[in-house]
Amino acid sequence: MTTGSWTPEVEAAIASTREQVASLHAELTRYGLVVWTGGNVSGRVPGADLFVIKPSGVSYDELTPSNQILCDLDGNVIAGTPGSERSPSSDTAAHAYVYRNMPQVGGVVHTHSTYATAWAARGEAIPCVITAMADEFGGEIPVGPFAIIGDDSIGRGVVATLDGHRSRAVLMQNHGVFTIGRDARDAVKAAVMAEDVARTVHISRQLGAPLPIAEESIDALFDRYQNVYGQSEALPRSSSAHGAAAPARKEVQ
Numbered sequence: 001m002t003t004g005s006w007t008p009e010v011e012a013a014i015a016s017t018r019e020q021v022a023s024l025h026a027e028l029t030r031y032g033l034v035v036w037t038g039g040n041v042s043g044r045v046p047g048a049d050l051f052v053i054k055p056s057g058v059s060y061d062e063l064t065p066s067n068q069i070l071c072d073l074d075g076n077v078i079a080g081t082p083g084s085e086r087s088p089s090s091d092t093a094a095h096a097y098v099y100r101n102m103p104q105v106g107g108v109v110h111t112h113s114t115y116a117t118a119w120a121a122r123g124e125a126i127p128c129v130i131t132a133m134a135d136e137f138g139g140e141i142p143v144g145p146f147a148i149i150g151d152d153s154i155g156r157g158v159v160a161t162l163d164g165h166r167s168r169a170v171l172m173q174n175h176g177v178f179t180i181g182r183d184a185r186d187a188v189k190a191a192v193m194a195e196d197v198a199r200t201v202h203i204s205r206q207l208g209a210p211l212p213i214a215e216e217s218i219d220a221l222f223d224r225y226q227n228v229y230g231q232s233e234a235l236p237r238s239s240s241a242h243g244a245a246a247p248a249r250k251e252v253q
């Protein structure tokens with residue numbers, strides 16, 4: 001365990017990240033991506049070598065900003081901080097490895113969502129056969145290696161698969177989904193959309209052979225969705241029942 005004292009700006013960033021990570025866990029249950037205490041969300045603290053992650057095995061309806069766990073980028077819990085009396089998520093080493101090796105990533109999510117995990121169990125990438133996949137993932141959702149939980153081997157598999165890949169989601173073989181994003185909300189969106197397209201493509205395959213989309217069309221769809229879709233940053237944002245409108249999308253490399 002390490003301890004720390006920070007500037008008022010970093011303290012504020014820590015508090016804001018705790019709020020965001022705690023509330024985003026409710027999106028995983030809202031969209032049916034997790035059961036019991038499975039899955040987890042983490043968020044990098046802007047301006048600091050820190051991230052916030054859920055406590056291990058704690059019921060989703062008990063998660064609050066103050067019981068999220070603050071860690072350094074080696075996955076060490078910061079002693080004396082709120083929540084530090086509990087053990088962090090069992091995937092903390094994986095999340096930490098991603099943050100250390102993908103500096104552009106601001107959020108990481110893990111689920112065992114049903115359809116995406118069924119594809120992971122077969123070790124098969126989800127082919128890009130619907131425009132929603134081109135929009136969100138810029139192509140297929142790839143498969144990462146089988147890796148046992150508990151050290152950074154899952155994180156190594158996530159980084160090895162996604163670094164330089166347009167997809168923000170990876171199907172870790174025989175395990176489940178890991179997603180990355182520019183922040184925790186973006187990573188949660190990737191997890192929601194990964195399960196949605198996994199279900200659609202699965203159903204399509206039950207009816208017959210889905211038709212591929214030409215690469216140039218995938219590129220055009222991805223570019224439009226990442227750079228044109230939604231509201232410009234300059235326009236006033238309207239909040240919605242689902243929270244503030246998503247900011248203009250930027251591609252996570």
Ligand SMILES: O=C(CO)[C@@H](O)[C@H](O)COP(=O)(O)O
Pocket residue numbers: 037038039040054055056057058088089090091110149
């Ligand atoms: O995949 C696993 C367990 O096999 C974990 O990711 C759990 O799904 C969530 O663990 P905690 O975050 O509660 O420790």
